[in-house]
Amino acid sequence: MDALLSLSNDLAAAVERAAPAVVAVHARRLPSTGIHWRPGIVVTAEHTVRTAEDITVTMADGRSLPAVLAGRDPGTDLAVLRVADAGSVVATLGDDAALKVGHMVLALGYGPRASWGVISALGPRWRSWRGGDIDRLVRLDLVLYPGFSGGPLVDAAGRVVGLNTSGLARETRLALPVTMVTRVADELLQKGHVSRGYLGLGMQPVRLPEPLRAQLGLGDGALIVVMVEPSGPAARAGVLLGDVLVALDGEPVGDLDDVQARLGSDRVGAEISAVVLRGGVRTELRITVGEQPRRRA
């Protein structure tokens, strides 16, 4: 068969394979898209869930079902809904580790509707402006049409490799990698939210003077403590106003992102080391990481 025709048939088949797990989520004025992830579990983009009540989901077969918000995490822009439907087709998940720049991909919206493009860039772990840690940057060269947020990024074989969102970057179309979606969805189903480590400190980046850097073998950036929450995790460990934090959990810290990177949900309750300079003297403390107080959803 003609190669172009084969490609065309493959793309249409990929849509047909993925579409039965693509749903419409009605949780704001205009619907968004969701993915039937596991029986009765739908994931979508958190920023498209504007209401916690009266949410409905339209399954691929057209049935409209009430949905309950099981959990949401604005940081990673993921929300999980429960629907009373264990019978419908669930998504076939692919492997986002195999993604390469230039791979042909499809973004799907409810309907189904399709958009075609390529992976335009891949990058390391990054922090969203909403404060969530995203395992990997997956940047797309395709159009995310209105209502496409929360829908699947599909590879040429019709497997879901990510969840598309326009809510984490203004001009850039991104996908959250499928392995991360599964991990965050599991945590949301368990706890209803994603916990993050918490020190109870306000800090500001400072440059260390050269003699001190040379003397103690440090990098040029550090963080000066400008606020200590009374009885917070750091206060209990003996951190004082004016201390300069240079390392956390054995890694040097030069800015707040470095600190956040050491305070994932797995560190809550763990004791970690903190190295501070106090009056020019290196002091090591042990802090039991707390859990970040939740903002009102």
Added chain:
Amino acid sequence: MSAVLTEPVAAAAASLAARLAGITVEVRGHSRGSSAGAPAGAGVVWRADGLILTNAHVAEGAVSVVLPDRRVLSARLAARDVEHDLAALVVEATGLSAAEIGDSDALRVGELVLAVGNPLGVVRALSAGLVHATGRRFIQADLRLAPGNSGGPLADARGRVVGLNAMIVGGLAFAVPSRAGWRFVRERLGR
């Protein structure tokens, strides 16, 4: 590693592009009184005996047609349907290469489509994309069009014309389905 699929795909796309260029005409308007005519859009050679289909919004007033072989012919407006944005032009010519017309109802979401037209004055330029949504009044394609594509063919991966590009809505290409074209020709021209 050799490009086992991309090279044949590229070769097939190139031959299809050439085939589509051979059934696509430029439609020029004479509303300003100029003899050469201003580019208004594109059209599809529907039949070898000189029947050309385009959009109603392209065929307003007297028009001429530039054939793929560069011949410029004046065209008679044989029928016009504003509601479906279709117009039939007839030129004095025979033996033209006519489009193979496909069935717009058979389109599947995700299949490849190609468009040829004169976007922003670039003659017989190609755009490639895929079917975005079906089952609506217009075929919706995830494909970049520009003014000047109007009336030109939207074709499937076999090169069969499945629609006439009509407008750009929210970045999507909207095309009049070939079924509407069939019906228009049958009902308005009796053939």
